[in-house]
Amino acid sequence: MSTRLKLFFLITLALAGLHLFLFTASRVLLVPSAAPAGQQAPGPAHLKVDNFLGWNLLASLPAGVVLFIVTDRLLGVRRREQEREARFRAVIGQVNDAFFLVAPDGRLVDFNEQACALAGLSREALARKRWPDFLPTPCRESGCQGMVGNFSGLAPVHECSFQGVDGRLLPVEINAGPLEQDGQTLVFYLVRDISERRRAEAQLRQSEQRFRSIFEGASVGMCTLSPVGEILQVNQAAVRMLGYDAHELVGRRVHELTHPEDLAATETFYRHSTTRDQHFSYHKRYLRKDGEVVWGHASVAWVRDEQGEVQFGIGLLQDLTAHREAEQRAEQLSKFDKLTGLPNRDLFQQRLKLAVERLEAEGGSLAVLFLDLDRFKRINDTIGHPTGDEVLRQIARRLLEVPEAADTVARLGGDEFGLLLGGAQSAEEAGRLAQEILRRISQPLEVEEHVFEISASIGIAMLPMDGQDVESLLKNAEMAMYQTKSEGRNSYQFYSIEMHARAVYGQMLESHLLQALERGELDLHYQPQVSLSGQEVVGVEALMRWTSPALGKVPPDKFIPLAEESELILRLGEWALRTACRQAKAWQEAGLEGLRMAVNVSGRQFRQPGFAELVSGILAETGLAPRCLEIELTESCLVDNPREVQTILHRLRYLGIQVAVDDFGTGYSSLSYLKLFPLDRIKIDRSFVRDIDNDPDDAAIASAIIAMAHSLGMQVIAEGVETQSQLDFLGGRGCEEVQGFLYSRPLPAAELTGFLHDRRPQACGEARRAG
Ligand SMILES: Nc1nc2c(ncn2[C@@H]2O[C@H](COP(=O)(O)O[C@H]3[C@@H](O)[C@H](n4cnc5c(=O)[nH]c(N)nc54)O[C@@H]3COP(=O)(O)O)[C@@H](O)[C@H]2O)c(=O)[nH]1
Numbered sequence: 001m002s003t004r005l006k007l008f009f010l011i012t013l014a015l016a017g018l019h020l021f022l023f024t025a026s027r028v029l030l031v032p033s034a035a036p037a038g039q040q041a042p043g044p045a046h047l048k049v050d051n052f053l054g055w056n057l058l059a060s061l062p063a064g065v066v067l068f069i070v071t072d073r074l075l076g077v078r079r080r081e082q083e084r085e086a087r088f089r090a091v092i093g094q095v096n097d098a099f100f101l102v103a104p105d106g107r108l109v110d111f112n113e114q115a116c117a118l119a120g121l122s123r124e125a126l127a128r129k130r131w132p133d134f135l136p137t138p139c140r141e142s143g144c145q146g147m148v149g150n151f152s153g154l155a156p157v158h159e160c161s162f163q164g165v166d167g168r169l170l171p172v173e174i175n176a177g178p179l180e181q182d183g184q185t186l187v188f189y190l191v192r193d194i195s196e197r198r199r200a201e202a203q204l205r206q207s208e209q210r211f212r213s214i215f216e217g218a219s220v221g222m223c224t225l226s227p228v229g230e231i232l233q234v235n236q237a238a239v240r241m242l243g244y245d246a247h248e249l250v251g252r253r254v255h256e257l258t259h260p261e262d263l264a265a266t267e268t269f270y271r272h273s274t275t276r277d278q279h280f281s282y283h284k285r286y287l288r289k290d291g292e293v294v295w296g297h298a299s300v301a302w303v304r305d306e307q308g309e310v311q312f313g314i315g316l317l318q319d320l321t322a323h324r325e326a327e328q329r330a331e332q333l334s335k336f337d338k339l340t341g342l343p344n345r346d347l348f349q350q351r352l353k354l355a356v357e358r359l360e361a362e363g364g365s366l367a368v369l370f371l372d373l374d375r376f377k378r379i380n381d382t383i384g385h386p387t388g389d390e391v392l393r394q395i396a397r398r399l400l401e402v403p404e405a406a407d408t409v410a411r412l413g414g415d416e417f418g419l420l421l422g423g424a425q426s427a428e429e430a431g432r433l434a435q436e437i438l439r440r441i442s443q444p445l446e447v448e449e450h451v452f453e454i455s456a457s458i459g460i461a462m463l464p465m466d467g468q469d470v471e472s473l474l475k476n477a478e479m480a481m482y483q484t485k486s487e488g489r490n491s492y493q494f495y496s497i498e499m500h501a502r503a504v505y506g507q508m509l510e511s512h513l514l515q516a517l518e519r520g521e522l523d524l525h526y527q528p529q530v531s532l533s534g535q536e537v538v539g540v541e542a543l544m545r546w547t548s549p550a551l552g553k554v555p556p557d558k559f560i561p562l563a564e565e566s567e568l569i570l571r572l573g574e575w576a577l578r579t580a581c582r583q584a585k586a587w588q589e590a591g592l593e594g595l596r597m598a599v600n601v602s603g604r605q606f607r608q609p610g611f612a613e614l615v616s617g618i619l620a621e622t623g624l625a626p627r628c629l630e631i632e633l634t635e636s637c638l639v640d641n642p643r644e645v646q647t648i649l650h651r652l653r654y655l656g657i658q659v660a661v662d663d664f665g666t667g668y669s670s671l672s673y674l675k676l677f678p679l680d681r682i683k684i685d686r687s688f689v690r691d692i693d694n695d696p697d698d699a700a701i702a703s704a705i706i707a708m709a710h711s712l713g714m715q716v717i718a719e720g721v722e723t724q725s726q727l728d729f730l731g732g733r734g735c736e737e738v739q740g741f742l743y744s745r746p747l748p749a750a751e752l753t754g755f756l757h758d759r760r761p762q763a764c765g766e767a768r769r770a771g
Contacts, residue, residue: 011071012064098191101179106130109186118172118191120165131189136163162191171198221317225300227274227310229254229266241296241319243288254315259285259293274302274310283320295320337411339389340396348410348418352470355422359463367430369419370459370477371399371437374489376415378639382673383450390447391454398440404433418474427462427494434458434492442490455490457481466495479503506562512548513559514568517575522546524579525746528755529598529717529739532731537759539596539630541739542580543746544572564602573605574614581622581629583749588628592756598630598660603637607644612651619655626656630680634662638677646677653678660717665701675712682709684735686720693725706733 092099092110098118101110107130116126119134162172175190215222221238223231234249242249242257249257258266262284273280281299288294297318302310335347343351355366373395380388392415399409399417408420419437421430438456445452459480467473476495483502484493493499516522526540546554563569577599584597605611619626631652638645638661652659660681661674665688674682684705688698702718709716718730721740730738744755 008064008068011068012061015061015064015067095190096192097175098189098193100131100189100191101181102131102187102189104185104187106132109181115191118162118164118170118193134162134164136161136169159194162193171195221296221315221319223249223315223317225254225313225315227302227313229270229313232312238317241288241294241317242286243290243292248289257286259287261285269300273300274313286317295324340393340411342396342400342417343410345410345412345418348408348412348420349470349474351408351410352420352473355420356463356468356470356473360468365426365465366463367421367427367433368461368463368473368477369421369430369434369437369492370412370461370474370481371417371419371456372458372481372485373415373441374455374457374485376454378636379452381640381642387447387450391445391452394445394447395441395454398443399437402433402437402440418477427460430460430462431492431494434460438490438492457484457489458492459484459495460492461495476500509551509554509559510562512550513546513554513563516546516548517571521548522572522575523748524576524583525748526583526752527739527746528744528752528759529596529737530743530759531737532727532735535759537595537756538737539598540584540752540756541598541632541746542576542583542600544576544600545746560602564604569602569604570608573601574618576600577615578618578622581618581624584628585622585624587749587753587756588624590753592760594628594760595756596628596630596658597624598632600632600662601637603634603640606631606633606637606648607641612648612655615652615657616655619657627658630658630660632660632662632683635664635666639673642673642676649678664705674708674714679712679714681715681717681737684716684718684730686718686740689718689720689726689730689740690722692729693723699729702730702735703733706730706735710734 092112095112096114098115099110099112100108100115103109108127111126113123116123119126119129121129159171159173161169162174163169171194173192173194175192177188179186179188215233215235218235218237221235221241223234223238226232230251230253231249234246236246239246239249254270255263255266265282266284269280269282279299279301281297283295283297286294286296297320298315300313300315302313305311335344336342337344352368359366373391376388376391379391392411395417396409396411399419402409404421408422410418410420412418419433421433437458441454441456445454459477459482461467461473461477461480463473466476476499479499480493480495483499484491487493523545524542525545526542528537529539529541530536531538544556544560546556546559548554560569560572563572580597580599584595587595608614615629615631616626619629649659658680659678660683661679662683663685664682665685682705684702688702688705691698692702693699706716715736716734717737717739718726718735719739721727721730721738721742723742726740727738727742744752747755
């Protein structure tokens, strides 16, 4: 049964009970006190009371209903009030904001826990406060207090400050409004602490300022972009880079500023990155307002919302134009020779590769020319590198002037050049080109006060006969060039299979030579040097011989140059020096006291560190007097690095060792140049002696050498003397000594001893200094 039904029954029951009570009471009060005996109580009165009871019972039902309704209403109102109150409490207890209910006089009528927390007070303490206590002065003036009872003109929500109990001012947002209570107009304040929000706003402001100052001050271009690449903002660096004003750029799409060739890539990047990636970067070209191309490194980072939708992009734009130009310059430098501006070896090989591939597909032939200047090193060593550089530049220009070679000339390194004759149909054509090149190179070449007559050696390899790839063509052309050199220079040679065979032979020779010394296959032969004045032997020249069990007798002009290419010459040279000194000492002890021993020393050996000390050590070891040893150096050995040579020669002179210049006349040393060095003897090369009596040039050269040597205080020895007339000529010009088959071939020591005894020499060094 419902509560209300119960209430209804209770009220009706109460009313009925009340009536019953009243009825009973009325019976007691209304019955006469004593009726005469025998009298009956008045019947009608009795009846009336009984009716009254019935009627009252009847009436108590509607009265109960009325009373019930009234009571129910009253109780309902009260209950609803209580419920509203409870809801209100619940609401103000639930809200995050501090709630204050303020009476017109500023008294706090009500507040919630959050209000206590905000004020920093307990409930009791807060209850003793007034609303104005929390308002700092300025706010009091501007309305929070003034609004009590007067809300007109005041925003329902506004921001102001709330003063906590510790005096701290908190930024708050206040939501205020009137509240009628018990006939009174109160004001409620919902106060929200917005310190966090203020802090966040301040941070946002700072970060925006930072972004703006970075954005504006950045040395790289920056912009913000819409998802379709429309420029929203742009900084000064981007403005400078693209050559537009900022307002001209804002609203334009990046694509409009992109170089046409990079449009497709730009589209792709935008499509992919806006749908998938957060970020992209790539190199691209932009078109400036003036039409110039600008290389840039563009990168865009997309900012997305929580759903992942692109909101905007932050673009960085780095100007790479200078960088790109530097790269191009570096590429140029990496492919071109700095000195001459010609393609370098790498580029030459690349071009040759392309040409080979093209001819493979189309058929045809080509020629590779490998050119090396003859004796160029001497220009560097004697006149200096700047002059040598200028010679190389002029040679490069001359090569470029050859019409057929114009675009295929390269500097392969040092004084080596490569030429590619793509359209060469025949070896004859290549030969004609080589000849034309040699002709142009041989024209006198002037650098400052110097006039040079330069020559070159050229090797030619033809595709497809001499090689079908870059490496073999270049290698074979180089081999042919070396062959040209070995055959006298200033010419050209085609690569041939024989050259290859010779190269193979060279390799074989080298491998046998490495073991020749240990296996005792080397020997020294000696050739007498005879004085023209007394016809006696003054010395002998030691000449190396190699008899290989596998290769037979190998001539020294085959194996010495090979040994000179490596350190092997140092071991062979030391052995020859020691063996020759030992032999000279042996001959001296056998009665040939004055015999001078001439030993050939190669340039590499001569320049090895401690050479003079090595020689003096061997002299000490063998007991040979220094004046009885003569070192023969080639002319070329003197001109390569003359300062170093001078120092070593002075050391040898200091030790008392004699020095002769071998093969004189074949090199480039001028006569006056010789006076720089402490030399004892000059040896006229046998190539001048051979025709000395019928070739006026050779005769003139030999005569000049003798005269010059004497004027410098040096003696002269002529080698390769085979005839009496050669001897007569040389004798007539004042040449002091001769050496040649006319007297003796080079012989083993034992075979020469008899000859030496027959022509006993005078003491070593007695014939020195003819002048
Ligand atoms: N660094 C070293 N070089 C050496 C050594 N031994 C020799 N050599 C050099 O080898 C080259 C060739 O020498 P070789 O074949 O011994 O020829 C010498 C003579 O045999 C030759 N000669 C001498 N007289 C005549 C002659 O009348 N006619 C003629 N056709 N040839 C003759 O000349 C060569 C002498 O050479 P050089 O006086 O040294 O110029 C040669 O360059 C040697 O130097 C060595 O131990 N170390």
